[in-house]
Structures are given as C-alpha cells and as structure tokens.
Amino acid sequence: KAGVTQTPRYLIKTRGQQVTLSCSPISGHRSVSWYQQTPGQGLQFLFEYFSETQRNKGNFPGRFSGRQFSNSRSEMNVSTLELGDSALYLCASSLPSSTDTQYFGPGTRLTVL
Amino acid sequence: QKEVEQNSGPLSVPEGAIASLNCTYSDRGSQSFFWYRQYSGKSPELIMFIYSNGDKEDGRFTAQLNKASQYVSLLIRDSQPSDSATYLCAARGAMNTGFQKLVFGTGTRLLVSP
Numbered sequence: 001k002a003g004v005t006q007t008p009r010y011l012i013k014t015r016g017q018q019v020t021l022s023c024s025p026i027s028g029h030r031s032v033s034w035y036q037q038t039p040g041q042g043l044q045f046l047f048e049y050f051s052e053t054q055r056n057k058g059n060f061p062g063r064f065s066g067r068q069f070s071n072s073r074s075e076m077n078v079s080t081l082e083l084g085d086s087a088l089y090l091c092a093s094s095l096p097s098s099t100d101t102q103y104f105g106p107g108t109r110l111t112v113l
Numbered sequence: 114q115k116e117v118e119q120n121s122g123p124l125s126v127p128e129g130a131i132a133s134l135n136c137t138y139s140d141r142g143s144q145s146f147f148w149y150r151q152y153s154g155k156s157p158e159l160i161m162f163i164y165s166n167g168d169k170e171d172g173r174f175t176a177q178l179n180k181a182s183q184y185v186s187l188l189i190r191d192s193q194p195s196d197s198a199t200y201l202c203a204a205r206g207a208m209n210t211g212f213q214k215l216v217f218g219t220g221t222r223l224l225v226s227p
Contacts, residue, residue: 033214043157043201043217056214090156092215101147102215104156 002027004093004105012111018079021108025072025093031055032074033102034066037088046089049074078110086112116140117204119218127226132189134221136202139183143204146178146185147215151199160200161187192225199223 005024013019025032034046045058049068066076072093078085088109092102117138126132138146145164149157163169163176163185175188185204189196199220206214 035215035217042219043203043215045214045216048214058214088156101159101162103159104149107156 004091004103006089006091006105006108008108009106010109010111012113013081014113015081015083017081018077019081019110020075020077021089021091021110023074023076023091023093023105025074025091026103029093029095029103030072031094031100032068032072033092033094034074034076035090035092036060037090037107038086043090046076081112083112086110116216117202117218119200119202119221121219122222123224124221125224125226126192128192128194130192130225132192132196132223132225134187134189134200134202134223136185136187136218137183138185138202138204138216140204140206140216141180141183142206143183143216145205146176147203147205148174148176148185148187149201149203150196151201151220153198157201189223192223194225194227197223197225 007022031050033048035043037043047057052068063079068074088107090107091105094100094102147162148160151157161176163178169176173190177186199222201220202218203215
C-alpha cells in the first residue's frame, strides 16, 4: 500500500507570497492532519480534516488555512509568507477512528527568503 | 509548562546497551501515547503506541506507561548505530473527542556509538 505523499518536496518563496502544499493520504485513510516542524518549536499541530471538514485547529494565525477534498486529499495554504514560516510541513493520515495511528508523509521543506 | 516534555539529549550509549528514553505529559486526559523515530532530514516514523498502563514489547523496543505519574518511556535493547536518531514522544486526548491532534515533545536525540 502506498504511503502518504506530499508535493512539492521543496519550495523556495519570498516574503509576501503565498504557497499551497498538497497531501495525498494512504488509501482508505480519511483523516488528514498537518504539522509544522521547526528546530526551535518542534512539531506543532496546524489542523485536522475529516470528511472535508476541519475538526480541529492549532494556534496558528489565519494566514494558515486548509481544505480537504472528497477523495480525502488535502491542501494547506499559507498567505503573506513571513520569514518565520520557513519550516518542514508534515502531513499525517489515519483511519477515521480516534484510536488509529497517524502515518507521516515525507514533508515539504518551505524556505522563505 | 509544555504539554509533553522530553530531555533533548543527546543521550549517548554504546552499541549493545539499553537506551532509555523518557517523556512526561501534563494533560491527565491524554489517553494514547506514541513514539516516533525521526532521522535527520526525514519525517517521523512510528515505532510504537501504548494505551494501557504497564509495558508493551515489540522486538527490541519496550514502551512503558504510568498514567498515575504521567510518564511514558521507551527502552531500546541491544542498541545499534542505526538507532541513532531523534525520538519523539506524542500524546493524544480522550478517544471520544473525535479528533486526531497529537501533541509532541521536542524529542530526544539518541547517539549509539559502535
């Protein structure tokens, strides 16, 4: 079974631009969560989607948004990029049950110049 | 206070020794706990999860959970140089809350020397 895929793997943007990252979950997984990982803050929860609905959101500004499509694929968008948004963005998928394990994709490395 | 705390390390152990990684959590409502391994430049990969008090063994790995003390640990027996990585502890809330948010510690870096 194919794992979680994320595209693109690397991105370089400049301040003020916006970016869209994509995540395709493991087949059959309907829950997708997004995390930001930086050396200083570690892994921080961004949001979680299930059945095209955002079920939970972390403490990030409104510049960070996401959505999920009917095929469970998810996108996240960051508008008006800031230098501090440089990070590894990780997507994780799981089955619908809250007891199920999350499996991470390879991540998208975003660099904001 | 951080919700999940880990010693950042590095924890250095010789090859063949037992590595003991520890984690404490502040939310008594946390119900399930996960250990992920992350190699430099890679994404986290699941090692083990544990829901019940006590020990859970899987090969060279043993997870231990003590909910009364709000403490989770991971033991790695017969440590190998390939085990050198950062180990992330994560906690998740009550199973009936219906969402998947994991709260991660900042990780412990393990170095296994040949």
